[in-house]
Amino acid sequence: MADLVIENLEVHFSGVVALDGVSLNVREGEVFSLVGPNGSGKTTLFNCISGFVTPLGGTIDYGDLDLLSKPPHSIIATGISRTFQNLQNIPYMTVLDNVLLGNHSRIGNRETVRRWISRRQRELEEERALEVLDFIGLANYEQKYLSGQPYCIQKLVEITRALVSQPKLILIDEPAAGMNDQETMEIAKIIGEIRDYLGITVLVVEHDMSLVMAVSDRVCVFDSGNVITIGEPAEVKAHPEVISAFLGESVVA
Ligand SMILES: Nc1ncnc2c1ncn2[C@@H]1O[C@H](COP(=O)(O)OP(=O)(O)O)[C@@H](O)[C@H]1O
Ligand SMILES: [Mg+2]
Numbered sequence: 001m002a003d004l005v006i007e008n009l010e011v012h013f014s015g016v017v018a019l020d021g022v023s024l025n026v027r028e029g030e031v032f033s034l035v036g037p038n039g040s041g042k043t044t045l046f047n048c049i050s051g052f053v054t055p056l057g058g059t060i061d062y063g064d065l066d067l068l069s070k071p072p073h074s075i076i077a078t079g080i081s082r083t084f085q086n087l088q089n090i091p092y093m094t095v096l097d098n099v100l101l102g103n104h105s106r107i108g109n110r111e112t113v114r115r116w117i118s119r120r121q122r123e124l125e126e127e128r129a130l131e132v133l134d135f136i137g138l139a140n141y142e143q144k145y146l147s148g149q150p151y152c153i154q155k156l157v158e159i160t161r162a163l164v165s166q167p168k169l170i171l172i173d174e175p176a177a178g179m180n181d182q183e184t185m186e187i188a189k190i191i192g193e194i195r196d197y198l199g200i201t202v203l204v205v206e207h208d209m210s211l212v213m214a215v216s217d218r219v220c221v222f223d224s225g226n227v228i229t230i231g232e233p234a235e236v237k238a239h240p241e242v243i244s245a246f247l248g249e250s251v252v253a
Contacts, residue, residue: 002079004025006049032217035207042205046205050171062078081171087158092146175191
């Protein structure tokens with residue numbers, strides 16, 4: 001059993017307090033959503049968990065592991081993978097090759113070279129990538145080049161790449177940004193399926209409250225680097241400070 005336990009996390013960027021003593025737990029097997037205004041520190045929290053930002057203070061433990069003592073590639077090896085707020089795809093490669101990159105983020109350079117010359121290994125990785133593409137609903141896209149594909153497809157490719165390393169915890173940053181209502185609900189369904197069928201814990205940053213309310217087990221509201229409240233969707237929706245300050249009555253209606 002591995003919960004993600006964050007305590008008193010403090011991040012400053014040249015005078016800007018991005019995280020001001022954040023504490024929260026993500027329980028194994030849940031969809032945990034982070035919401036809050038732009039600039040409130042959500043992506044910074046992801047960057048700390050995945051090792052891209054080193055906090056000034058605080059702790060991040062995943063099960064027995066102290067994540068702050070590990071570099072990013074070792075964090076992926078513990079079973080944590082992520083997507084980025086801005087797409088990190090390579091447009092001139094096929095969907096399948098973009099997804100296969102997810103395997104190679106797990107291993108060091110020398111091993112990467114050895115893997116490239118192991119045909120059997122490549123076949124196994126392709127089989128797994130195709131399975132995950134099928135799961136996500138992109139089975140017909142594997143040989144298509146990513147450039148020119150709709151934004152929704154590109155975002156799903158990024159999620160697929162994060163899944164192919166077989167994580168236990170996935171961090172998804174703003175999956176529904178730029179999507180229409182139908183695409184947003186499709187993403188919500190996929191996030192639920194990642195939890196229910198793959199058994200992966202999901203930590204998601206998202207502005208779209210219809211997605212957050214539909215799929216979250218718990219929701220955490222951030223403002224200015226602080227946790228305002230954490231609770232089940234209905235509790236958070238009813239929280240007076242949340243309604244007045246962040247969500248707006250029309251958004252949560
Ligand atoms: N690498 C960075 N360098 C300087 N300031 C940063 C950096 N990353 C984030 N910030 C600042 O930290 C604050 C939190 O940003 P961020 O975590 O991206 O917020 P959110 O994802 O909630 O929109 C903002 O004021 C942002 O400008
Ligand atoms: Mg962000």
